[in-house]
Amino acid sequence: MNTVTDPDLFDLEHAALAEATLVFEDAHAPAGIYRLALGELIGHYERLLRETDRLIRRSDRQEREMTVLNQRLQALARSLEYRARHDTLTGVLNRGAVIELSGEMLAGSDMALIVLDLDHFKRINDTYGHPAGDMVLQTVVGHLQSVVPQTGEIGRVGGEEFTVMLPRTTLDDALAIAERMRAAVAAHVFPAPIERNITASFGVSWNDVGTPFENAYGRADEALYIAKRNGRDQVVRARN
Numbered sequence: 551m552n553t554v555t556d557p558d559l560f561d562l563e564h565a566a567l568a569e570a571t572l573v574f575e576d577a578h579a580p581a582g583i584y585r586l587a588l589g590e591l592i593g594h595y596e597r598l599l600r601e602t603d604r605l606i607r608r609s610d611r612q613e614r615e616m617t618v619l620n621q622r623l624q625a626l627a628r629s630l631e632y633r634a635r636h637d638t639l640t641g642v643l644n645r646g647a648v649i650e651l652s653g654e655m656l657a658g659s660d661m662a663l664i665v666l667d668l669d670h671f672k673r674i675n676d677t678y679g680h681p682a683g684d685m686v687l688q689t690v691v692g693h694l695q696s697v698v699p700q701t702g703e704i705g706r707v708g709g710e711e712f713t714v715m716l717p718r719t720t721l722d723d724a725l726a727i728a729e730r731m732r733a734a735v736a737a738h739v740f741p742a743p744i745e746r747n748i749t750a751s752f753g754v755s756w757n758d759v760g761t762p763f764e765n766a767y768g769r770a771d772e773a774l775y776i777a778k779r780n781g782r783d784q785v786v787r788a789r790n
């Protein structure tokens with residue numbers, strides 16, 4: 551198939567022009583010869599117009615296809631990036647993203663960190679099955695989201711363990727937020743077959759700017775452990 555860059559694309563037109571020029575230079579040729587040469591030229595002219603039109607349409611179509619392809623690539627890149635950073639079951643940040651984002655937040659400001667863990671969650675799975683357990687996790691995240699302030703971020707760091715990152719938040723405010731989360735989770739009565747509430751335990755650490763994430767997390771986790779040991783369904787502040 552010929553393309554625009556083919557060197558012989560206009561051979562026919564060059565030949566027709568040369569022939570018509572010869573006829574034109576012959577001042578004594580009969581009128582019918584001039585008309586014939588003119589008709590030939592017009593034919594070629596029309597063919598060139600049709601060809602140009604076709605090429606323009608094709609390039610427009612290719613441009614549209616390229617735009618669609620580009621949009622699909624961008625959407626795919628966005629969803630891949632989303633999946634790389636989010637937990638598929640609950641939609642909150644995954645463990646890797648929590649560690650990364652906490653590090654960034656702590657490098658720029660102080661941050662309170664809440665670590666929470668559902669109480670006796672294994673019993674839910676064992677009694678009602680894994681899908682029921684999954685539904686509980688999603689519902690609990692819904693309650694955390696209803697309480698977390700706009701500046702906060704929720705993450706899932708383990709099976710039934712979550713974190714809430716609260717940059718530029720005082721310890722008292724963070725404790726109050728954790729308490730509201732605890733109360734919201736504890737107040738929810740799950741539908742059949744569970745038909746009861748499920749509680750969670752909370753540990754809260756306050757961390758000055760520059761604190762390493764492991765330190766912030768470790769202290770909140772210790773406080774969570776104390777909350778579990780003291781009977782669960784409670785908020786405990788971490789040691790300084």
Ligand SMILES: Nc1nc2c(ncn2[C@@H]2O[C@H](COP(=O)(O)OP(=O)(O)OP(=O)(O)O)[C@@H](O)[C@H]2O)c(=O)[nH]1
Nearest residue numbers: 667668669670671672673675680681683684709710
């Ligand atoms: N349904 C479901 N269960 C999970 C998931 N990830 C972890 N688990 C379960 O979470 C349960 C955690 O149990 P444990 O670590 O013994 O803790 P627990 O029963 O909550 O007890 P305490 O933390 O001491 O109150 C295990 O049964 C895991 O199988 C998940 O994605 N979905």
